[in-house]
Amino acid sequence: MNKQFKSKSQFALALSEFKRSRRGIVCLAILGILYFGAIFADFIAPYTYDSEARDYSYASLSKVHFVDENGRFSWPFVRELSFNFDEYHKRTYVEKDNTKCYFHLFNKGDAYKLLGLLKTDRHLFGVDSPGRLYIMGADVRGRDIFSRLIYGARISLSIGLIGVSISFTLGLLIGGVAGYYGGKIDNIIMRLCEMFMMVPGFYLMLALRSAVPDSFNSFQVYLAIVVILSFIGWASLARIIRGMSITLREREYVLAAKAAGVSDLKIIIRHILPHTVSYSIVAIMLSIPGYILGEAALSLIGLGIQDPIASWGNMLSDAMAIAHIQMHPWILMPGFMIFLTVICFNVVGDTLRDCLDPLLRGEVDGA
Amino acid sequence: MVPKIIKIQNLIVSVKQGEQSKNIVDKVSLSIAENSIVGLVGGSGSGKTTIGLSIIRLLAAALKIDGGEILFEGYNLLTYSGSKMREIRGKKIGMVFQEPLYAFNPVFRVGEQINEVLRFHTRLDVNKRKAKVLELIDMVGLPYPDKIYENYPHQLSGGMRQRAMIAQAIATEPKLLIADEPTSNLDVTVQAKIIELFQDLNKKLNLSILLITHDLGVVSHLCDSIAVMTNGKIVETGKTDEVMRSPKDKYTEALLSCS
Structure with missing residues (x-):
């Protein structure tokens, strides 16, 4: 006789319904990731928004090497780039030999204040300078588009x-x-x-x-x-x-x-x-x-x-x-x-x- | 003579129909003695609810008070400003409606809504308010006050809702309670209990009650005196016993013979 019937609130009903929609959940998750990224932008982005590198104007996506020049597996690295102009005055980038800028998690980079409080210079990932890591390419002034x-x-x-x-x-x-x-x-x-x-x-x-x-x-x-x-x-x-x-x-x-x-x-x-x-x-x-x-x-x-x-x-x-x-x-x-x-x-x-x-x-x- | 809590004199309420205006309440005079229960009886459309709403000045926009005065504790309510009127409503005059399901906001818990009235009209802090609400719920005879407090209006039965509504209306210990057809939608056994509750409150809190109803049965059980209304006019007033036993007006007679 003591059985309790717990009634669901309108909100709980809607929530349980929402959980059943895969599309909704996926999109909500994507939005969550985007907002999360926006909040922790300083940390996640390898460079600040105004970190320029004129020598890398419109550089394409960085080539990450897993194999070194001797054919052995190596910790991932990128090479520095130099450029020439083609017949349309477009820059073409060539990798410089013998330059290795290793990839690091929690890399040291530009200083910033995390959430405006914590002073630090660690970024989620990055490469040794002077190399530049462009996972989505660079813009006209060589700024990292991803960042x-x-x-x-x-x-x-x-x-x-x-x-x-x-x-x-x-x-x-x-x-x-x-x-x-x-x-x-x-x-x-x-x-x-x-x-x-x-x-x-x-x-x-x-x-x-x-x-x-x-x-x-x-x-x-x-x-x-x-x-x-x-x-x-x-x-x-x-x-x-x-x-x-x-x-x-x-x-x-x-x-x-x-x-x-x-x-x-x-x-x-x-x-x-x-x-x-x-x-x-x-x-x-x-x-x-x-x-x-x-x-x-x-x-x-x-x-x-x-x-x-x-x-x-x-x-x-x-x-x-x-x-x-x-x-x-x-x-x-x-x-x-x-x-x-x-x-x-x-x-x-x-x-x-x-x-x-x-x-x-x-x-x-x-x- | 017993002092009167409210005195309505020559009240005229009219509705405009194009050019013409029609009096819905026509020169009605009615007074309620302190600590008494007065029944206002009449058929549908006789203007009894209009009188009730005129007292707290909440008539629909189409209706206008055209004359007369309503003296509450010696002051004419019709001259009061909007903000002064809000002080009176709920604090000194409570109101109970016919259909308690619609009189509660469905999206808030019952307890919160009773609490709200206390928040507006008293200076009690949060804990004292909650204690007072629980006490009120208990006072109107609802079981398990703390459970009722957490319930939504639709989770209560009709009788329980009506009791909760009464609890809300008496929360600030008003002098006068206007009950507009409080028992019409309830079945007979529940009706009897609500009548008991009204009698109880009348004695405990020295509450005067204006009972608006078409049900002479309820009136005969509850009211000290009675006013019979038809077509916007009061045709007969008197002690309940006298009116019941020997009605002077034809309409009263007809009404009595029906019940």
């Missing part, structure tokens, strides 16, 4: 999260207020939203960007871009939340909360917005790619993050000429990373939607 990708992830991935949190806070609150009060307030807020939605996003972005002073340093520019991007996103969300809020405000528990003397803002936050959460979570996941792409687009045309700070967008701006792509195809890597991230966010968002919706889950009749 820059990881540093760029910091900007490209964080901009999505911060942007989304700002615009969703705005959208939820403004939509909630509009729907809850209705009448004139609703009318004014909705017309304002429509004004924002009326201007095509990209042009609004450009217009707002041109309002940012040139004297800003890179961090300020970063903040400005986050604000610009989140400023564009809130309006469409506010409209949907407003619609939900209109139906939710007629619920009896809202009246009950009013009768208990709860203030309007608290009612909106406690009793209306929590009911939009399953929609919001999905919408957040599906709109993060928009911010990543927005930043990439701005940086691509040179209005975003400025060199030498790396972001996936400004790294891609190198790849705008077809000749470059043809000769050094590895400069397209940031494009691939953007593609991967956007796909992953979309798949995770889709999977979440399937998990959070009881109708799709097939537990409730009437789907």
